[in-house]
Amino acid sequence: MSETVLPSFSARIVERLSVGATSRRERVIHSLDGLEDPVHPDALANSGAHLWRLLQEQAPDGLTSVDFLLGLDAGGILPTISLAGAARLPYKIAWKLHLPLDGAVRFSEPHAMRTDVFAYGITPGQRTVIVDDEITTGRTLADLTHRLREAGAVPLAAACLVEDTTRGARDLLSDLGLPLVSLTTIEGAA
Template sequence: MIRPMNRNDPSTGAAALSAPDAIAHPGAYIKHHIRTVPDWPAPGVQFRDITPLLSNPKVFRVLIDMFVHRYFDAKPTAIAGLDARGFIIGSVLAYELNVGFVPIRKKGKLPFTTVEETYELEYGSATVEIHTDAVKPGDRVVLIDDLIATGGTMMAGRKLLQRLGAEVIEGACIVDLPELGGSDKLRASGLPLFTLVSFEGH
């Protein structure tokens, strides 16, 4: 018997959906457990915090299963995760699909020979790196992160994988912030996207 979850979930500040809702409406179930933190890290920003998804074992399992079901038949040869929350989802997904996991890290964090890609932020720029032997030509890779905002990090990760000869079959995220334009930009570049939920605003 599946018992209902606590309907006064302190992580959301609202009535929680029951466990059977996870089967009937998994996207709504996931969205309900994402916490919004106002004015962080700057005034006016509504930060979408995924940590409640990870701390609740039932919700975490629903989250991972949604990605597993998406890619089980696609048969990627690797999952690449973007630093840092993409590591959490990507490594578990790779384990469940019985494929390797590739970290794409911020500059200076990888010990072996790397290639790097720099991308623009709202105020400045950032650089990500990948080991030169992380993937090989012909590999079919799913690139995963927690959230798409302006799309710069995912675009940079895709370019790194392509430079090493891999095919990025899809970009995947938990959350899309469509008003920031990143998902539109990524799709316009030819990258298919899969996201579980979207939120209006920043």
């Protein structure tokens, strides 16, 4: 039986052709988003396993007591599911849906067309790892971190597939005591 050789994870920045007034003009695309090439399920699983190993190495304190991963809707769903599978952890997804559900935490994604995002079922003492596909400025995750802490939850770390190293996200999150772990980095147009 022949072995399937999977391409390594890659990411790059492309210009968006249609953007709103508050949206970023560029978009990070990567080899797991299925935009350019089909994605083999093993590539998704391997990326989740690699990201979990990095999290354990770079943010080991408290990762043995994670209650769940909290992924951000749209781009954060795939890395959340792949990381949940590798870590054998449950997950929740924060959505841009305002619903009458308990434990609502509202936070902002300032560069999006629709800026309000909601995480539900958040209760005091819950220990989470926040997951997204890309991190640029870090403002969304910083606001989410503040709102989770106000609700009594404990964000332990942030994990992403791609970190833009030119916009200060790592420093912003570090100042909040939230380690940032990324599968790869890129240098965006500052």
